[in-house]
Amino acid sequence: MDVAFLGNLLLVVDTGSMAEAARRVGVTPAAIAQQMQALERELGVTLFVRAGRTVIPTEAGHRVIERARGLVADFADLKANALEGEAAGELRIGTITTALLSLLPDTLANFAHAFPRAKVLIRAGTSMELYDTLQRGDLDAAICLHPPFALPKAYDWHLLREEPLVVLAPARLAKADPHELLRREPFIRYDRSLGGGKQADQYLRAARIVPHELFELNALMAIAMMVDRGLGVSLVPDIVSPMTAALSVARLPLPVPTEARRFGVVWQRASPRWRLIRGLLECADDAVASSAVTAKKKR
Numbered sequence: 001m002d003v004a005f006l007g008n009l010l011l012v013v014d015t016g017s018m019a020e021a022a023r024r025v026g027v028t029p030a031a032i033a034q035q036m037q038a039l040e041r042e043l044g045v046t047l048f049v050r051a052g053r054t055v056i057p058t059e060a061g062h063r064v065i066e067r068a069r070g071l072v073a074d075f076a077d078l079k080a081n082a083l084e085g086e087a088a089g090e091l092r093i094g095t096i097t098t099a100l101l102s103l104l105p106d107t108l109a110n111f112a113h114a115f116p117r118a119k120v121l122i123r124a125g126t127s128m129e130l131y132d133t134l135q136r137g138d139l140d141a142a143i144c145l146h147p148p149f150a151l152p153k154a155y156d157w158h159l160l161r162e163e164p165l166v167v168l169a170p171a172r173l174a175k176a177d178p179h180e181l182l183r184r185e186p187f188i189r190y191d192r193s194l195g196g197g198k199q200a201d202q203y204l205r206a207a208r209i210v211p212h213e214l215f216e217l218n219a220l221m222a223i224a225m226m227v228d229r230g231l232g233v234s235l236v237p238d239i240v241s242p243m244t245a246a247l248s249v250a251r252l253p254l255p256v257p258t259e260a261r262r263f264g265v266v267w268q269r270a271s272p273r274w275r276l277i278r279g280l281l282e283c284a285d286d287a288v289a290s291s292a293v294t295a296k297k298k299r
Contacts, residue, residue, distance in 0.1 A: 003075045005035045006068045009047070010138065012036065013065055016054045024123065039064075073137045076272075091276045092121045094130035094142040099263070101221050102241035103160065103287055104143065110283035118276055127195065134266065141267040141277050143284070145195050156269050158281050160288050162260035163237035165200060167252040168227045174250035179209060181252070186232030187211030191218035196261055200235040203258055224249055237261040240291045 011021040012032065022029040040047050045060035057065055076090065095104055100122075108120065125133065127144035134142050134155075143160075151157055167178040169185070182204065189211070190197040197218070204211065214232055217223065221243050223234050228247040237260075238251055265284065267277050 002035075002038075003072060005039055007072050008032055008035055009039060009068055010065065010072060012048070012055060013057060014133070014138070018055060019053070069137065089117075089273060089276060090119045090121065091273055091280065092123070092138065092140045093280070094123045094125060094133055094139045094144070096127055096130070096144050097124055098220050098239055098241075099143045100124055101243055102239055103284065103291070105242075106287035106290065107280070107284045110286055111280055114283060115276060115279055118279075131266065134268070140271055140273045141265055141280060143265050144263075146262040146264065147266075148195070151266065154268055154270070155266055157264055157266050158284075159262060159264040160284055161240075161263045163196075163239060163263055164260040165196075165203060165235055165254055165258045166238040167254065168224060168234045168236055169250050169252060170227060170230055170233075171248040171250050173233070174252070176252075178252040178254055179207060181233045182207075182209045182211050182235060185212070187213045187215075188223050188226050188232045188234040189213050189216040190220065190223060190234060190236045191216060194218055196220075196237040199237075199258065199261065203235065203254070203256075207256065242291075 008021055008025060011024060012018055015021050015024070018032045018036070019029045022032045025032075036047060043060075043064060045064070046058050047061035047064060048055040048057055050056075076092075104122075111118070111120070123130075123133070123139065127142075127147065130139065130142040130144045131147055133139050146157060146159075167181055169176065169178075169181055173181060173185075190200050192198055192201050215226065220236055220239055221241060223236060224244045224247055226232065227234055228249050265277075265281060271277060
């Protein structure tokens with residue numbers, strides 16, 4: 001039995017779709033379907049039933065999935081132990097979209113240079129999705145926001161950046177009063193279901209500002225581009241990304257200080273891939289420092 005097939009079985013379960021599982025591992029949906037059929041033939045049971053575009057595990061499938069998680073994790077640990085002392089192995093990283101479009105490319109460039117024999121698998125998701133996946137043992141580290149609760153002792157956290165709320169406005173409004181802009185200009189809201197969006201909403205309520213809301217979306221890069229196009233202003237965490245560096249956008253600090261959004265890396269303390277995780281942390285720190293210097297020069 002191919003352990004990789006079991007790993008893809010878990011991915012099908014976690015995403016609810018063979019097509020999505022195929023997209024994440026870079027193969028065709030037909031290839032994933034063939035792997036699932038091979039597992040069913042070998043095990044002698046039906047693992048899934050289809051419900052529209054999604055797949056639902058059968059009772060036998062649930063039993064197999066429960067054991068498969070342990071087998072996949074044990075194999076990964078075995079591989080890591082076999083490579084102990086070597087700058088090699090597989091590192092499974094989860095990341096929020098903001099990091100994927102800002103910090104991660106430079107971090108991975110540094111990491112690939114420092115660990116040329118390491119293989120990196122990347123999964124995107126929200127911070128809470130990534131934390132849940134880390135708890136299941138399907139990730140080695142997650143680049144995300146600090147959870148809104150105390151981390152269990154089995155986990156460790158490394159802060160990369162603190163991102164206070166700022167008003168994003170077209171560059172021509174750089175000298176305007178931030179609160180006046182939020183009251184007067186069309187408003188592009190950051191999704192209130194996300195941590196940064198909730199924080200922005202709380203600030204607006206506390207300041208008794210009722211903006212003229214036109215849009216609400218969950219993509220910070222897209223919001224910055226919309227501001228650049230003159231569609232309005234926004235209240236968002238102060239991110240740094242090469243994708244926004246060329247935009248004609250001003251970042252205006254708020255007159256009332258706010259708690260910064262904490263952005264970093266979380267992992268299990270006892271991870272057998274600690275050497276690669278430590279290398280990832282060092283590369284991420286270097287990328288953050290470099291982006292901070294570049295951003296300072298451009299402001």
